[in-house]
Amino acid sequence: MPSRSEISYFGAGPAALPTSVLETASAAILNHENSGVGLIEQSHRSANSINIITSACEHLRNLLNIPEGYSVLWMQGGGTTQFAAVVYNLVGHWVQTQLDANNGDLEAVKKALGSARADYLVTGSWSKKAAEEAARITGGAGKLTRVAVNAKAATGKFGAIPPESQWELTPAENSIFSYYCDNETVDGVEFPAFPAALEGRLVACDMSSNILSRRVDVSKYAILYAGAQKNVGGAGVTLVVVKDEVLKKQASEEALRALGLPVPPIMLYYPTLTGAGSLYNTLPIFDVFICREVMAGLLARGGLEVQEKVAAQKAALLYGALGRAGGFYKVVPEKSVRSRMNICFRIEAGEEVEKAFLEGAEAKGLTGLKGHRSVGGLRISNYNSVLVEAAEKLAAWIEEFAKERK
Known part of the structure; x- marks a missing residue:
């Protein structure tokens, strides 16, 4: 049987973790910080656990240079759960923004919904699944969401990103949000940089497989998220960076129902989760601990x-x-x-x-x-x-x- 040092693992996820992190985690499983209790056994609301979450958030803020006006959230369900969470929270934000602009007139917002759309840039398997989930939640493709880029259309397979001049974006005044996946793990496609065509729009981005591999201008995004199991930690936790404006400006359940729009499940509603410091329910603290240690190593290396x-x-x-x-x-x-x-x-x-x-x-x-x-x-x-x-x-x-x- 080979030793760990003899193997170079290139799996797509869950990915390899630094050996030093696993050694630290192994000790913490048995006895975390001389408490006599393993980290997996400790309450998620204990002082130790809250310290892990707080320091993990600080490490992420330092690495990504997250500006003021953004919150960091740790969630369960992997990146796939965010396909739905993004829709619920950004549609709710759009509705409240429209209500504010129309002095609370629901009929005016209902009329605006007729031409409002969320644009999806489908450049690989994961953005395709995100677009399909968004359409399922909002009543079918074309009703509230649309594919503005279909990179598979011309060749029948993924492997390219069409020039921005060919993108069919909703006019800015009718845009609810724009969504893309920064790196497609299945198809090997990565955006070289933030798309210029999305400048000034409300943008959500899946960075699950390239987060922390390069510098990012967080200020260009309303939401960015990443399943941890590629570059940050193990499977079981997802990091979310969300603009505070999105959290503060959300339509009420009554307004959403009156407009025929879906009400978000409580576990996908960012304001509730951020208000609870990521601890609305039992967060897997051990997984956040792994992420914290990985990020500490990145910071130490520059x-x-x-x-x-x-x-x-x-x-x-x-x-x-x-x-x-x-x-x-x-x-x-x-x-x-x-x-x-x-x-x-x-x-x-x-x-x-x-x-x-x-x-x-x-x-x-x-x-x-x-x-x-x-x-x-x-x-x-x-x-x-x-x-x-x-x-x-x-x-x-x-x-x-x-x-x-x-």
């Missing part, structure tokens, strides 16, 4: 300015090795939108050769390289926990295998 350079260095190593193989490998996405986090590729010689590639890689301790079940192929998940040395080892195998098979 924060996101350093991590951004490391992520780019590793991605360049891996894409460079694939490119030097003279066409033996085919990188799936277009070059301009290739993800730094999820490097998706195929071997032109076919699935049997891909299987041989995986077997050879595992023999060298390079694991977790199989593509998502929905698309097949091969995928390198180059998250923050992947060391440069591991990327170098994998790059060497990529080149070695291509030479052997040519």
Whole structure:
């Protein structure tokens, strides 16, 4: 049986965690801070637990340089639960904004609803699921939500982001919000930067698979969220950064019902959860603890300015090795939108050769390289926990295998 140090794991999530964090967590499970009680056993409302949440929030604020006027929230349910939470909270915010502008006139707001839409940029599997969930909640596609970008339309598969000139955004005055997924884990597509076309709009963003890998201008977003299990921690907790204006300005249940709009479940209603300091119910404190320790390590190594350079260095190593193989490998996405986090590729010689590639890689301790079940192929998940040395080892195998098979 191999030791942990002999394995380089490139799985898409749950992803690898720093060994030092796991060692600290292992001790905390048995006896947290000499309390005689394991961290998993402690009350989520104890002083220890509240300190963990508070310090985790501070670490995130420091790493992302979160400005005043934003709240940090820890939730359960993974990123997928946020597909619904985003809709409930931003529709509620839009309704109250309209009521304020129309002196509480519900009929005027009802009329505005006729042309108001939330725009979804569908650039991969996860944004597609988010758009489908939004349509399901609001009464069907086109009623309150619409697909403003369908990156699959032209080719029948994901792997590109159309030029912004081709986006069919709702006019700004009728826009409820705009939504996109910053990095698509299944399809290997990543937005190079914040879309210029969304400047000045209310924007929600799924950053589950590239959060804390580069610097972000939080002020451009109304909501950003991330499931922890890629770059921050383990599965079981989701971080949410939400603009305070969204929290403070929410329509009442009575107004939403009068307009025929859905009322948010209490566990998806951000104002309730932030008002309770993320402790409206029993939050998995151990998962937040893991996130805190991972973020403390990032801060100690120089924060996101350093991590951004490391992520780019590793991605360049891996894409460079694939490119030097003279066409033996085919990188799936277009070059301009290739993800730094999820490097998706195929071997032109076919699935049997891909299987041989995986077997050879595992023999060298390079694991977790199989593509998502929905698309097949091969995928390198180059998250923050992947060391440069591991990327170098994998790059060497990529080149070695291509030479052997040519």
